[in-house]
Every structure is written in structure tokens, then in C-alpha cells.
Amino acid sequence: MSDSDGKKTLGLRGGGSRPGNVKQSFSHGRTKNVVVETKRKRVVVPKPTAAKGGSGATPSGDASRRPAGISDAEMARRLKALQAAKAREVEEAQQREAEEKARAEERERRRAEQEAKEREQREAEERARQKAEDEERKRVEAEAAAKRAASDAEKKKSEPAAARPAPGPSSQPRKGDRDRDDRQNRNAKGRNDGGGRRSGKLTLGQATGGEGGRQRSMASMKRKQERARQKAMGSVEREKVIRDVQLPEAIVVSELANRMAERVGEVVKSLMNMGMMVTQNQTIDADTAELIIEEFGHKVVRVSDSDVEDVIKEVEDKDEDLQSRPPVITIMGHVDHGKTSLLDAIRDARVVAGEAGGITQHIGAYQVKTEGGAVLSFLDTPGHAAFTSMRSRGAQVTDIVVLVVAADDAVMPQTIEAINHAKAAQVPMIVAINKIDKPAADPNKVRTDLLQHEVIVEAMSGEVQDVEVSAVTGQGLDELLEAIALQAEILELKANPDRAAQGAVIEAQLDVGRGPVATVLVQNGTLRQGDIFVVGEQYGKVRALINDKGERVQEAGPSVPVEVLGLNGTPEAGDVLNVTDTEAQAREIAEYREQAAKDKRAAAGAATTLEQLMQKAKEDENVSELPILVKADVQGSAEAIVQAMEKIGNNEVRVRVLHSGVGAITETDIGLAEASGAPVMGFNVRANTSARNSANQKGVEIRYYSVIYDLVDDVKAAASGLLSAEIRENFIGYAEIKDVFKVSNVGKVAGCLVTEGVARRSAGVRLLRDNVVIHEGTLKTLKRFKDEVAEVQSGQECGMAFENYDDVRKGDVIEIFEREEVTRTLD
DSSP states (O other), X not given: OOTTSSOOOXXXXXXXXXXXXXXXXXXXXXXXXXXXXXXXXXXXXXXXXGGSSSTTHHHHXXXXXXXXXOOHXXXXXXXXXXXXXXXXXXXXXXXXXXXXXXXXXXXXXXHHHHHXXXXXXXXXXXXXXXXXXXXHHHHHHHHHHHHHHHHHHHHHHHSOGGGSOOOOGGXXXXXXXXXXXXXXXXXXXXXXXXXXXXXXXXXXXXXXXXXXXXXXXXXXXXXHHHHHHHHHTTXXXXXXXXXXXXXXXXXXXXXXXXXXXXXXXXXXXXXHHTTOOOOTTSEEEHHHHHHHHHHTTOEEEEXXXXXXXXXXXXXXXXXXXXXXXXXXXXXXXXXXXXXXXXXXXXXXXXXXXXXXXXXXXXXXXXXXXXXXXXXXXXXXXXXXXXXXXXXXXXXXXXXXXXXXXXXXXXXXXXXXXXXXXXXXXXXXXXXXXXXXXXXXXXXXXXXXXXXXXXXXXXXXXXXXEEEEOOTTTOTTHHHHHHHHHHHHHHHTOEEOSSSOOEEEXXXXXEETTTEEEEEEEEEESOEETTOEEEETTEEEEEEEEEOTTSOEESEEOTTOEEEEEEESSOOOTTOEEEEESOHHHXXXXXXXHHHHHHHHHHHHHHTSOHHHHHHHHHHHTTOXXXXXXXXXXXXXXXXXXXXXXXXXXXXXXXXXXXXXXXXXXXXXXXXXXXXXXXXXXXXXXXXXXXXXXXXXXXXXXXXXXXXHHHHHHXXXXXXXXXXXXXXXXXXXXXXXXXXXXXXXXXXXXXXXXXXXXXXETTSEEEEEETTEEEEEEXXXXXXXXXXXXXXXXXXXXXXXXXXXXXOOOTTOEEEEEEEEEEOOOOO
């Protein structure tokens, strides 16, 4: 078939968008008319108002921000769609809130329905029980009546036949009546014969509950018989026990069921009815648990997590249980006044030689036995300013304070601090005026200086004992011990050794071979090997007790200092040690204290508002920080170093301790130091091999110290390097403008007379008009006649031109000054 066989091509009649008929031709002469309609492409013509200002005019009119090929109308339509979407979001949020509220109401309604349903069910069970008891009573009465009827029938049969009236012809029963009477008699006989033997037994009919209806189970029938038996015996049904259920902040479902003495399945079922799909091992909050407890009819007793510490009870000791104990004496005073040397002379041991730099940096605890047989417990506290907190802890556990003052040095800052600690602890004081053997010794000056701090010694008609001693020659040591013994006798110190031990941690350290070790001063009771204890956030079991001579002992009584081994971690110096009954109690108390400390730190961080954070960030913008890491041998030294670091700095620079700890420097410390660009300060500790290698690879600086004030001085010097140099101005001269000239290519040049000092080309200048500074800058040129010069002396004339400034007038004064940078240091 060719294209020109007379058939029309496929086309449209007419034009535009009107419908047209198309005639299609098929084989075998078949044709078909088809209606075809075409639509023109829509051309969007922007409305005249689209370009005008109004709502949405700003985004639609900004062609630079509009995607290519989008007209104003299309942009307006998109904005409208966006607004509609936002409106829908708001509506959806409101709808979700309404749905949530409806769900909450539905839960409350279901709960009320469930409670009503359970109440109805209990009432129905009560009615069913009453009905069953009534039926049982009726059955028993029917059986008794049947027995009576059977006995009456037997009596009638046993009567002689003559006694019975002879039946007449008319009284003979018919055959059908006789058969029915025989069947009834047989049935009655069968019932009567077995009534006594089968009474109380369960029959198949009774077990199946009769024909039709719901059949009762064997267990149900047995429970029914048991209730009937108990009622017949006079016993009553057991009443529900109402319990006081202790409820903490969170509790496991199985534990809740155990405390209520209810089945776990019933508790889980009740929770599921409330919409909570939980298992017996899951934890629920206190509010939910309270609803469950009330639903089961028990009473709620809310308890706090802090109640775990109730096992540590403060027991009031009876007077007959108290026994005399040795006094605890604390040696206090200024650094290098001879405290340790004095104790060394008393102990007749060399302690000072073991301290770096000849100063005490740990709290030492020792026991001394005098010639008279009295036992004294001594605490030697450091005298350096950095150990204020350690000295305060020494005053808190002591009975008597011995204030050591050098006779050739008098009262010093740490002496005053020791006096304040002793007064705050309300403990008696004995003044030991040391170094009396020196030529410059002046004991009376010491006594006079003490008057300024309200310490009046006996020589000044006061109540404070004072003894002149010499740690070198041993002079006055016996008098000092007698004064201590007299003061202890006045105090009448007593304690109960037959109770659970309680003590204070004097010092704590992490020993490589022994683990965490705490020096504990037992204050009450007796601490024995094997005791389980809790101290601060740590707990443990006493593995070994070591006295001040390095000997292992089995127990330590009141006022005895010992080293305790067996802790799970290093406690804080100053923590209180308490002995508990079980390890579970100790662990629970330690975990609670640790969590409480974390919550306290988190609360302190969360308490700051956003405005405060922004303000602090703004203040810290111009503050330079020197980060450091501190590792020390004992907890007290680490704490003292951190406190000393916090005092270094001003509003421009400060020291930030990233981490402080006890023990050797580890690879973890090196990693932290590398990340923050901080040096590692080791105090009486060393880095292990892996830490040294890591520090060499990463370029981390490790510094070792054995004297605390060397460490403080080095950190202070490093922090001083972060201070910006101070700019000082030195005025070197004044010049007065006599006339102003205009010079081509230069501008206005002031003809000046140097009236004072010297004018230099490199110096800074200020232009004063009526003693008011109107310009500050530098000189563009300084000429003497036609030559450019470096400086002009006083009394000479010169020409000056300012850099980028031309407003100079006759009579103005030019102030010439130089700036210099001065290196600053921290005080």
C-alpha cells in the first residue's frame, strides 16, 4: 500500500483546542472515526500586581536569589505553598498533642474500667462463694433428712404384720402402681444404703457439674471441699496481710513483687494492664511502683538512696565501756622552724634525712613511748604554705597542738595559720620555742609576738604552756613531754575499743608493689585484719596493717596510726573510714557516694545559664592558659600542688591543671599531654618505660621535682612568659608651632621651635591644641633648614610634617614621646 492510494493522512479539522474527527483506515476496507483533541501549551503571563510591593514581594522580586527560569507568579505560588506547609506542620503538632492528651485520657479511662471490672469480679466471686456455701449447707441438710426418713422406714418394716391393718379388697394397688412403687423403693434403698458410706466423697456427677453448662475443674472442687471442711472445723479464711513496702527511686519488678509478697506474674500482669510491657528483670520508676503497691492494697514507704549509709550508725558508747587512750599530738609551725627535727629528737630517729630539701612534704604519723611509760601519737604536718589543707586535716583529728616557733625567727605566716587552725579545731595548744641553743635566740620576742595573735603563754600570765627546747642538744625535751602528758591528763581522753573501728585517712598513696595504701589514724574502736570497710568513695577488706615502724600487726586500737592495705582505689586524704558488716554494704555505700559526687559535679556544671557561659567565654577570650598535668606520690601532695597552681595567675594568664593523680606517669598521661600541648609535672614519681618512649616520640616534656616550691617557681616562670609585655611611654620633648607653610608634594609643614628635650624622627607625636589631644601619630618629615635630620635638640628650630594629617595651626604644641616594652612577671 503506497502513500498516495487515495487515503487521507492523519490530521485535525479546524485549529485551536477544539476537538476534531480523524478517520482511520484499516485492512479489508475497515475504517474508524476517532475524536482527537489537542491542548495548547499554557503560557503564564505575570500579573501586574506581582511586581508591586506587598507580602512576599521581597523574595519574588529578588532575581539574583531566585532560581533560573521561575517567574514572579511561580515564586509567589511556591511561597504560598511553603506557608501552607508550615501551617500544616503547626496543625499536625496540635493534632499530635490532642491525640496524646486523648490517649492519656483513654489510659485513665481504661484503668478506671479495669478497677471497676476487678471490683465487680471480686464481688461476683464473693456472691458465688456465699451461694456455694448455701448449696453445701442445703445438701448436708437434705442428706440428714434422707437419713432420718430411711431410719423411719426401717422402723416401720420391723413392726409385726398383725399390727398393720389388713388391706381390703378395694385397697389393692393396680399392677402399674406396684411396679412404680417397686422402682422408687429400689432407688431409695440404693441411696440410703450408700448415703453414709459415700457422704463427703467426690462423685463423677459432682466433678463434671452435671449435664450441660460450664464444668468445674477437679482443683476447683477440691478447693470448695477444703473451704467447707475448714468452715465445719470452725477455722476462718486467712485475711490479706497489709505490708509496708520500702520503695527507692527505682526498683526491679521482681524485687517489688518480693517486697509485697505477691506473685511476679500478677505484678507483671498489672503493669501490662497499665500499658507497660515489662518483664520481671526490668526496672521501673518509683511513681509507677507506687501505683502498683496501692493497687495490691499495701502501704508505700518512700526511702532515699542515701539511706544506704544508715548502716554506719553513730553508737553512743556507755561510760563503763570507755577506756583511756593515748593523746594525738600534732606538730605545727612555719617551714624550717625545726618541727621534724624536734620529733626526730623525741623519736631518736633520723627522719629529716629522708625528706627532700630538708622539709616535710607528707603528714607523718608516729607513736612514741616516754620514759614514764606513757604512749603518745604524733602527727608531723608540713609547714610550707602549699600544705594548708593538709595542716587543717591534721588539726581536725588531733587532741593537742604543739606549735613550734624558732627562737631566732619569731612568728611567721604559717605560724599564724597554724594558730588559726588550732583555734578552729578548738584544741589546746602548747608552744615549743625551738632553736634555743642559737646565739640569736630571743624567746621573749616569740612570747611577745604571740600576744598579737591572742596566744598568751604562762610566762605572760596566760594559760598556754610554753617550753624552751632545742632539737640539736636535746634541751627541754623532757619538759615538753611532761607538758603534753599533763595536758592529756586534763583532757581525760577515752574511747571504746570494743566496737566497729572508725578512723581518719591522714595520707593515701598508690604503691607499685602494694597497690593503694592509706595511712589511717584509728579514732574509735579496733581495726583488725580481715575487717570490711568503706572509706570515702572506696571500699575494701583489710589485707594487712603496718605500724609506724614498718611491722605488720593484727589490730590497731584507738589513737594508733597504721598503714592499711586492701583498698580497691586510692581514697582522698581526710576521708573517714568505717567498718561495715558485709562487703555488699560497703560496695553499695561506696557506689552511692561516687554517684553522688558525679551528680554534684554535673549539677555544678548545669547550674550555669547560657548567659553566664557566654559571659565567661567573652571574659576568657583575652586570658591565656598554661595547661599542665600533675602526678604525685601521695594524694595530699597532689592536692597541695593543684591548690598552689590555682593561685598562680591574674586576669590575663592562668594555670589550668588538666589532670592530677597519684602514681607513676603512664602512657595515658602522655597521650593527654600531647593532645593539649601540656607538660607533665612529676612530684616524687617517675615515668615508666613505655611512657618515656612515647614522650620522646611525641615531643612531650616531662619534668621531675622533689621539692614543691621548685615546681611552683618553674610553673610561675612559665606562666609569666605568656604575659604580654607592658608598653611604657617616655616623654622626650615638646615643640611649639610658630608658623605653618604649604610645600608642594609634601602638604602643610609646621615651623616649630623645640622648647624642651629633643625631637626625634622615629618617635611618636601628639598634637595638642589648648592642652587637648587632637591627633596622635608619627612624623612624615623632620627637617633642619633643607636637610632631613634624625633629631633636633632643645632651643633649635625645625620643620615637621605629620603622616596623613594636615590640620596644624600656629600656636599648637607637639608632644614627642617614645614607647618601650617591659617584660612582666607574676608576683
